[in-house]
Amino acid sequence: MRRAGLAWRLLRRDWRAGELRLLAAALVTAVAAVCAVSWLAERVAAASGYRAAELLAADRAVQGSEPFPADWLDRARELGLTVARTAEFPSVVLAGDRPQLVAVKAVQAPYPLRGALQLQPTPAAPAEAVQAVPAPGTAWVEPRLLDLLAIAVGESIALGEQRFGIAGLLVLEPDRGSFLTGLAPRVMINYADLPATGLIQPGSRVRYQLLLAGPEAALQRFRDWLPLDRPGLEWRTPADSSFGVRNVLERAQRFLGLASLLTVVIAGVAILLTIRHYAQRQVDRVAIMRCLGATAADVTALMAWKLVWLALLCGARGIVLGYWLHLAMLALVAQLLPPQIPPAGPYPAVVGLGIALTAMLGFALPTVLRLRQVPPLRVLRRELGQGVFRGSALYLAALAAVFLLMWWQARDLPLAVLVFAAVLATLSLLAALAWLLLRLLVRLRGRRRRLLWLFGITRRPLSTSLQIMAIGVGLMALLMLTIVRQDLLAAWEDSVPQDAPNLFLVNVQPSQVEAVRELLQAHGVSADFYPMLRGRLIGINDRTVSPEHYQDRAQQLVAREFNLSYGREPAAHNRIVAGRWWAEAEPRPDQFSVEIGMARDLGIQVGDRLRFAVGGEEVSGTVTSVREVQWDSFQVNFFVIAPPGLLEAYPTTFITSFYLPSAQRGLLSELVRRFPSVTVFDIDAILGTVRDIIAQGSRVVELMTSMTLIAGLIVLLAALQPTGEERRFESALLRTLGAERRHVRRLARAEFWLIGAAAGALGGACAATAGLVIARRLFQLDYGFDVTALLVGVLAGPLLVWLAGALATWRFYRASPMRLLRSGSD
């Protein structure tokens, strides 16, 4: 502990002398970035658990096809649970003599147990959140029902034998389920009114739910008590209704986590650069200390303790900064989150300290530990101990630290290896290019001796190529995060055309297809209709297919029925990647074309024989092609398509998608009125939500990248720092020999410009290349080499390096040469 205390005092003296400030800044930035993401992820995940409960309107629910016995409710209340009953069924309402198919939901107070409904008293009034149920005798309805029935709030509708006054408009019902389930407009009534409607008869198709909320233990006891083995009875948890949401969240967290690691890696480069400079300055001091009685073990312990203290201090500051940063990020995505989210936990702070210590021990410790090799005799013979930092072993620990951090963050070894290899390849490429460029310059100077301004660069080839590499990395990060990201987003938005379909019509009967087509054409809308059948995959070749043989998505695919279609021509937006499409005029009917994702998940190849259960019969055929489908094109797509002749005999409906400008929305009412059985999906509403999420998400990413940007700037300053002393001495010497200050500055400026231009060009080229690879490989976007990034790099590089350099060196040109020469002798 004596050494720990002395190390603490020595560190304070170092700090006062201005040493280690850049290193500390880099470390604080890295810790802040990681902590902010960690806190954000933790709290958003907890909030999304809460959100998932909203999607169920309860903590748990029991679902069945018959009313629940009264003693179930009593038992639940005994256990301290809050309960509410709901019943859902399709029916028809009448306004005057006008009928409309609706989805009725009868609810009992205190529904909803979790979340809230959004209700408008009138179409013009703003929506407000309510946790209530309609009063007996009244109904809340979806706004589009008013259009469909041409009625207003306050008028009444008939449901079965009972009349209901419309008392409000239901804008949002969180537990409505996925958009594919609720098709007809909602009518919500009080549970007490249910018997009076006379609609519930034995054999009616009703979905009853018993909603439950309360402590986890009570929920568990109630579950154990329930006879859940009864047919048709289902125990529902929030996770069931939020599978997709959770998936997306996990991916977003992983991405943000890796992005925060980019900050750590760049900060790591800054730490490597600054600690080298720091350690170099310590060589003389360590020699003196050794001379004054410090043992090698003393030196090791003092240096290690200094770093541990610094890591703890910077870790603490980074944690505080990260906490504020995550609050700012939360504010940016506030709209996506419920109003109350769980408080911040301590785990991210622990992570922050872990990152600080790992970065410090990985990046800085190996370098300072070399100081134990400094011989005490150096106090008398200055040439000793010069080469203690030689060798590449110093960087192995740094690389190991980076890899461990990536592995920990990605929690996925192959992904970690991939990202690590990419980072390593980029660094090596930058270093190699910088070195080549310098070789070229040395040659140029060799031929023309008068190029004095190349003097500084070519005389320090190693440190200059290191600077170019480091600044190049910083600039690459900056350019990737600003220009390339913007361009990528724009390219993505362009890839979804303005007239992408925004409406789907499903359930169009074969007899209605022509009439619907004519109605659409009368409004200037042309649409393709595709036949659609429900089928379940039951066999591949001789194998019987059943869900327990598969996992994840493949299991879902096998467990349920999915849509099959048939046709002669392939859809324009499909691409055949294996086998060939049936091009003959009369193709053999027993063939299938399979979507590539499904083929991959289920291990299906061209030549396999598939068996489907369609309408109770078995249909089989051979896979003759595999298709790539753009699911995000919003066109109608199918997993499996057959040629004409195989599936026509089975019950078929038709599906179409098209773009309808908002001015022509009136067409919808007419469509639904004339074809009540046709179901309409409005994609615009869903797209609006998706756009919101992307916009808010990218603001978080922007904040995140600003940390990376700061780390990049620190690298820039750190890269210039080691040559600062050399410059100081040179400047003093040149001026002593008669050079004007102006002349000395011009030399330095030329050098900064050249370093900046080289780093900018390399960084820009790497950023553009990375953008190209990301666009093509990850997003399948048609995106070219981003010349702007390269140009901005070449222009911004010299400017940035010049500014940073001027900042770091201006005092050398102001002070008198005598002073400089004297203070440079330490």
Added chain:
Amino acid sequence: MRFHGPDGEIILFDNLHLDVRAGESVAILGASGSGKSTLLGLLAGLDLPTEGRILLDGHDLSAMSEDARARLRGELLGFVFQSFHLLPGLTAIENVMLPAELAGDPEAAAKAAAALKEVGLGNRLRHYPAQLSGGEQQRVAIARAFIMAPKLLLADEPTGNLDHHTGQRIADMLFRLNHDRGTTLVLVTHDQALAERCQHVYRLQDGNLVAA
């Protein structure tokens, strides 16, 4: 004692013998490159002879590890260098405290303040080396050398970087402390006048010491 130079070929000292008794002052004179500083390094245990022995207060340096010699240096030796070798980031008092701190002395600060006062820098405790003149810097170095009350003080051209007048004052201080505290003083110099103030004067010539 025999010592091969860094290249291994040249024999720097051959059959060199030097005996210094407690409380004596000894000067070693020699031209540049004659090996004065190397000899000083050997006496301090910073380096070891190729052959022969160096005994310091009864300890055989050749038989000790580098760390053991470092500890011994901390206990027995004080150093004054031609270029002062103060740590630029530390104030005068912090520079003086350092050996005591390394030895874990809890009264390092008080002792350092007293030592600086003794060399006449009581009003300069919080100054950095760059804010002090050459003479003042060397006085800080002397205070640092004496804070652990060493038995042996090794001085390498202690006045070499100073003007005549300041050099005189520094030399006075060294001899006064040598006298008052009974510290043994070995100084290496090419300044004949400074050397003559010592009880014994040797000249380093062709790898051996001759009385001057």
